[in-house]
Amino acid sequence: MAAPEDVVKNRWLGFLIWQSIAGASVYLPSMALLLRRPRSAALSLLSFLSFHLSLLLLCLSFFLLSSPRDHHFLSVDFRRRAHLILRILLFFLLSSVAGFLSVASVCVRSEIFHAPTLAEVALTGSAFGMVYALQYLLRKRWVLQFPIIQRPLFFSFKMGLSACLRRALMLSAQAVACSTVLVMFVPYEFRSEFRLWRFLNQLFNFYIRTSVASFCWELSHHLLQVVHTRRCSFAPPQGSAAAETNPSEILLETLEQSSPRSLVQYLAYLDLCAVSESNVEAWRRAAFLEESGETYRRVIAVCLRPLEQLASMITEGLEGYPKIETDLLNHQLNFPTYTHADSRLLEAFNDFQLYTWCARAAAANTACSHSEDRYGVAQLTGCNAAVVSTLLSCLLAIEACLGKKTSPQTAHLLGPGNIRWATMNMVRKNGVTSMRNKIKSGILNSKAYAMADVLRTSIYQIVSVFHADMQANAKTSVLDKNWIVGKPLYGSREVLMQKLNQFLEFCAN
Secondary structure, eight states: OOOHHHHHHHHHHHHHHHHHHHHHHHHHHHHHHHOSSOOOHHHHHHHHHHHHHHHHHHHHHHHHHOBSSOOOGGGSOHHHHHHHHHHHHHHHHHHHHHHHHHHHHHHTTOGGGTOOOHHHHHHHHHHHHHHHHHHHHHTTTTBOOOOSSOOOHHHHHHHTHHHHHHHHHHHHHHHHHHHHHHHTTSOGGGSOOOOHHHHHHHHHHHHHHHHHHHHHHHHHHHHHHHHHTSOOOOSOOTTSHHHHHOTTHHHHHHHHHSOTTOHHHHHHHHHHHHHHHOSTTHHHHHHHTOTTSHHHHHHHHHHHHHHHHHHHHHHHHHHTSOOSHHHHHHHHTTTTOOOHHHHHHHHHTTTHHHHHHHHHHHHHHHHHHHHHOSSOHHHHTTHHHHHHHHHHHHHHHHHHHTTOOOSOOOGGGBOGGGOBOOOTTTTSOSSOOHHHHHHSOHHHHHHHHHHHHHHHHHHHHHHHHSHHHHHHHHHTTOHHHHHSOSSOSSSOHHHHHHHHHHHHTTOOO
16 A cells, blocks of 8 residues: 555545546536537637636635534634634635636637626626535535445445536526626626526526536535545555564554544544454454554554543533533523633534544454454453443543433432432532533534444443453452543543443443
């Protein structure tokens, strides 16, 4: 494979090549069908080059904003916020210029469009680019969405063609409506003579031709997603000397040395999760459990580091909220003012996809170690206790964020099925109440609930494999010693033990 630092560079280069091919495949047949008589060779060449220049500017605008992680404007500091605003302004400028070039290349000097003036073409093209940029930002299409199922490149691209065509037609309709309103404000001497039938004919043809440009733009965005979210294998070729000696070194070096939250780091975590959960490359997962235990310790460490950061950020965010209901009510009266605690909680879930891969990879490796760990390195290195404790701590922190009570419950307050009986002193809570979370951002709640489900599934995966061992440890009162670390990230050892017992009884929800 290529060097890790060249992976993203090669993908951008491949995207540029495939974007040019896809754009030409749509542009040339469309222009041949739409033109009643052929243009001059010079004008045809100029239009073709103009269209590809617009795609190049569009690619540059994608490069400015595309990221594997979400960014909440309120959750970033002043310097990052200023940098983000600058990139957004450049994105709008590039999209506007690219829109003008795209519309000019498909509309200008065509007798069907009755030769609109340069002012009209510039205005309508710029409106098209601005409408696209506005939707691109509001719908957060700049976030790279990694598919749950990895398919071959051509099949993944083919699956999105119908959605691209549907979005292109809707975008063209919005751009036509917006440009029609804007043209009314153009001085009369810069507009064509108005005739109703001629105006409707121009409007229809403008919509058809703009749809061609819009479809190419949608194909470019879809191709960007497909190319950049494909799994990359960070491993030497099977059968090579490196594969026989240390096949995990490339992956671990990439995870440990790459820039935090960069695309190459995301791809490395995706590869780690795929290796840990599947049996397609069992030789790579077997290499994690080598005799010294150092490789397995590094694998678990890179999996738990982002989850530890998640628990820490949620804890910092929860500390900023009032804990008494009367103070909380006064705080709610100031809504929708966002505090530092709000921004910390929003920022905590920016890397939701990364946290998901880390939890799944850590749980899969722990579960597989029950049958594949010939040397017992998973238990001897303390990795099993670290994984279970980290997953439980993150789950408890997220449940506190959702308003659930996380303090230890005494035995006489728990009924059958661990049902907690109501008490009079439950007004005071150790965290954010559910009322507050119902008022808060729906984006935060949706990601918090989804992350909690991932963590519960990961813990159940471990518990189902080690259930007999954990039950035996519980009978001998060594469950906390073997599966809970001395100082958890969130909560106390008693709370983590109580939560782990709920998983052992398969009643945690």
